[in-house]
Amino acid sequence: MPGRSCGSCTACCRVLEIRALDKPAGILCRHNTGRACGIYAERPEACVQWHCLWRRIAALPDALRPDRSGVVFGLERRHPGEGAPEGACIVGRAPDGEEAFARWEAVEAFAMFVREGSLPVWKAYARHAILMNPSR
Template identity: 45%
Template sequence: MQDAADLETNMLGPVLADRSCGDCTACCTVLQVASPDFAKPAGVPCKHLTAAGCGIHAIRPHICRSWFCVWRREADLPEAARPDRSGLLISISFVPEPQNCFEGVSINVRLLAGSDAIANGMAARVLDVLCEYLIPVWFSDGDEKMLMHPSPDVARLVLSGTPAPTALHDEVAAWREQYGMFAPRR
């Protein structure tokens, strides 16, 4: 089976050579890490995070060496979308037991605490870029997680199994084909 880094590369392409984390350490606090060689809860700064960045960067765990936010992979996202600049952390999410087919593998856009990305339009710019793919896109503001892509009409048809009207047939069929494997087993 492919590891997550390979799947992310297949979905979005390789890490862009001209994009680096720089001073951004959002993932070191926001994300939950549960790997064989390292674990930390979501929303808690990594124990190795210092004012100067990762205190063990040269020997950091494999998960930290192989994970990259979507901003590092998607050239159409503006430079200003880097998490520490935009207040948005964009990641590929893998849910082993999804509640619906749109949760198995998806893009998750998280609004970071104190972010003004909604008010200044950055969230809309990021979502416009990400919603061009045949990949479910979720947006989380810390309180609520909302499916942004596919559209509600398409999502409802995909989830219900109801035949799609002619205008939506091809789009619904594409989502069902791509993500039907993630439908919960009954």
Template identity: 40%
Template sequence: MPADLDLEDALLGTVVAGRQCGGCTACCEILKIDTPDLKKPAGTPCEHRGAGGCAIHTVRPPICRAWFCGWRRIAAMPDEARPDRSGLMVSLDFVREPRNCLEGVSIVVRAIEARGAFKSDVAEHIVDLLCDRLVPVWLHDGSQKILIHPEGDVARHVISGDTPPAHLREEVSAWRSRYGMFA
């Protein structure tokens, strides 16, 4: 990986030219932020969020300057996938103490308000786009987080360390090679 390419750029892509947040402020509420500059629990509106977006935009903390949702990074996502339009926010997550190796670094598709957002055509398109990569994908409805990629048998073998059947060995090996460090 080139030195000037960070992990988010490598896994999600760089910010799509011309794709702006507009009136979307989903990240200002949905995400947990725990940095020296800003601490905010998940699901709580940021104290700096105003009617038109960030009230301190020109002096916002570094975490807010550097973070972009998946819709801003994945060019194949349609305009309807913008979080405030789709009800879903795509982000790359880093878990300091993961429960399993597929949770350390992963893509999470979060329902902003209701689980029903997962049942739309846009949600199906988003999930299809995300599940063609060697990156774990989780769905999160605010209370429950479910792994959807890799699929069941592959995920079980990756996490358990058990020897997979012959038809899954290559795929399980690829996942273990990339994510085994989080075990």
């Protein structure tokens, strides 16, 4: 979205699993400089293809930037739920704990994605994942 940039947010450097770097999800990437990616020009394909939905969707308020809200929304190829089939889904991740989901920005964002209805919507934190629109 024009005018939106990561700024000093590096939440994706923590939440993503990057197999090419042998980096598990939930652990800060060793290439994170504290303000940016230290290997941005040569970053792995998993990083290139992942997109923070806050940067892509105008309806998500500025307060929902991941480093401000504690929630990272992404379009993912693999459902975070155990035993769930592969397929596109929207996942809101709270790397510092589920209390971030109680913020009004996160509540509204989850409601918007569920209302839109074209993809499964998940809340994920720690080792937990909750499907928000189970009729899918």
